[in-house]
Amino acid sequence: MKRHDPNVYEVFARIAPGDPLCHIGNVNAPADELARVYALKVYDEEDWSEVWVVPRRSIVTERRASVATRREES
Amino acid sequence: MTREPAAPAELTDAARPALLSLLGACADTKLILGYHYLEWTFGAPALEAGIAACAMGQDELGHARVLHGVLQQAFALEPEHLVEHRPAAQFASASFLDKPLPNWPAVVAANAFVDLAASLVLESFRGSTFGPIARIVDKMLEEERHHHEHGRGWFGLLIRRGGAARQEMVAAARDALVSVQEFIGPPAEDAEAALLESGIRRLGTAEVRMRLGEQLSDLAEFAGLDEDEVLPGGSLCVDPRAIAWTEWGPARRRVGTSGPDEELLKHLRGTKNVQYRKA
Numbered sequence: 001m002k003r004h005d006p007n008v009y010e011v012f013a014r015i016a017p018g019d020p021l022c023h024i025g026n027v028n029a030p031a032d033e034l035a036r037v038y039a040l041k042v043y044d045e046e047d048w049s050e051v052w053v054v055p056r057r058s059i060v061t062e063r064r065a066s067v068a069t070r071r072e073e074s
Numbered sequence: 075m076t077r078e079p080a081a082p083a084e085l086t087d088a089a090r091p092a093l094l095s096l097l098g099a100c101a102d103t104k105l106i107l108g109y110h111y112l113e114w115t116f117g118a119p120a121l122e123a124g125i126a127a128c129a130m131g132q133d134e135l136g137h138a139r140v141l142h143g144v145l146q147q148a149f150a151l152e153p154e155h156l157v158e159h160r161p162a163a164q165f166a167s168a169s170f171l172d173k174p175l176p177n178w179p180a181v182v183a184a185n186a187f188v189d190l191a192a193s194l195v196l197e198s199f200r201g202s203t204f205g206p207i208a209r210i211v212d213k214m215l216e217e218e219r220h221h222h223e224h225g226r227g228w229f230g231l232l233i234r235r236g237g238a239a240r241q242e243m244v245a246a247a248r249d250a251l252v253s254v255q256e257f258i259g260p261p262a263e264d265a266e267a268a269l270l271e272s273g274i275r276r277l278g279t280a281e282v283r284m285r286l287g288e289q290l291s292d293l294a295e296f297a298g299l300d301e302d303e304v305l306p307g308g309s310l311c312v313d314p315r316a317i318a319w320t321e322w323g324p325a326r327r328r329v330g331t332s333g334p335d336e337e338l339l340k341h342l343r344g345t346k347n348v349q350y351r352k353a
Contacts, residue, residue, distance in 0.1 A: 027122050034227040037220050038122035041129040 008056040009035040013048035021052060085148065085204070089272055092265030094149055095166070095324040096195060096275070097207065099257060101141035102167035103192050105157065106334055107184060108134030109342045110171060114181050126224055127181065130189075133217045140214070144206045158343055162333030166326045168192075170253035172334050179232055179239070183246035186225030186293065191254040193218045194285055198277035207274075226293055233297040251290075255312045256328045258282055260319040283314065 007028050012021040027042055029035035032055070039053045085093065111131030118124035142153035168188045175181050197215060202208040232243040259279045269275035277285075293299075321329045340346065 028120055029122060030120075031227050031231050033223055034122075034231070037224045037227065038126055040220060041126045042122055044129065 004057055006055070006057055009039065010054050010056050010059065011039045011043055012052040012054065013043065013046060014050040014052075015048055017049055019049075024048070024051075026056070027053070085274075086268060086272065088265065088268035089274055090149070091324065092263075092269045093204070093274060094145070095265070095327060096199075096269075097141055097145060097148075098325075099166040099168075099327040100192050100195055101138050101145060101156070102165050103171065103188065103257065104134045104141065105138040105342070106165070106167040106171040106338075107189060107192070108132070108138060109338065110175050110181065110184055114175070114178075118181075119178055123178075123228075130185070130221050130224065133221070134189075137214050137217075140210050144210070147206050148204075162336060162339055163331060164326070165333045166328070167334060168253045168257040169328045169330075169332060170250045172332060172338075174335070174338060177242060177246075178228075179242040179246040180250075182225060182228040182232060182243065183250035185221060186229045187247065187250040187254050188257070189218070189221050189225060190289060191257050191286060193222070194282050194289075195258065197285075198275050198282050201276050203273035226296065229293060230297040233299050251312050252317070253328070254286070255283075255314055255317055256322060258286065259324075259327060260317075260322060261314050263324065265324065 005028075007030055008026055009029055010026050011024050013024045014021050024043055024046055027035055027038040029038050035053050035055070039051055043051065108131045111127045111134060115124050115128040115131070118127055139153070142151075142156055145151045145156065146153055168191070170188055171184060175184060193215060196211050196218075199207045199211050200215070202211070229243065229247070232239045234240075261280065261283075263279055266275075266278055270278055318329050326333075344351075
């Protein structure tokens, strides 16, 4: 899946109310409303209380080059 | 004062056949719909769509099983007889489901229209005075919410895509919508009063048809659909006056004598493997 594939949605879950969100996977969906249904069905076996479904294209990322370099060296 | 939901023995002679007609048709429709969804676990346009079809199929078979329990309790109908031994001509499932669904638009039509109609009929029993159905209907409808989102999402997508996808979606919708009207029933069903007066059913057929019309209008707007493209008259809702109700019967809630395909029933029942069932 490409970084900016418009059909990819990242799925985040909160196990118990108040817990931090954690990334549990992604789904491929041709529309927002289907992405939500697919996330619920695909990750139905996970023990979560809440899921967030986010189009990958909407996620803004930044990388810290110095940290990446340090990790590669160690 | 809230009345305690009625036990099966309290059903009046007038209410019994009307209740059996509606619950039997819902159970049969869910059984055959579940079969189709599960058949489309493979062959769907994407892995996720297959998983959703599989999950919806499990829901439908579960609902059919629960409804069979109600039919057993209220009418002494054995679930094994209902699933395994009835001829196709006794099934009351929506006729759109009679044959294998040939393509994804047909699956979407079953999902967006037939599944929706079954839910609207069940919704008419919400708060029923008849305990066995009152106790199960809310959970079924909660699970159905995701089915409707799925059908709506795909219907909108295929209509907006245009070209062959749109044409095939329109053709499938047209067939499904006629079948749905037959399933809901004629404008004036004789036995309806007995269910409504006793509070067993909270909404009559006219109200169910009106709610279906509202949902279809909303769906057409969501999809950006020119409704005339599906049916003449500018509505996705088939005019019930166009249906030959004289050929309709409450036992099967459809026009004519057709039934589910024999091969489909054999596959659903596992007829070829029946010899492995018992030691």
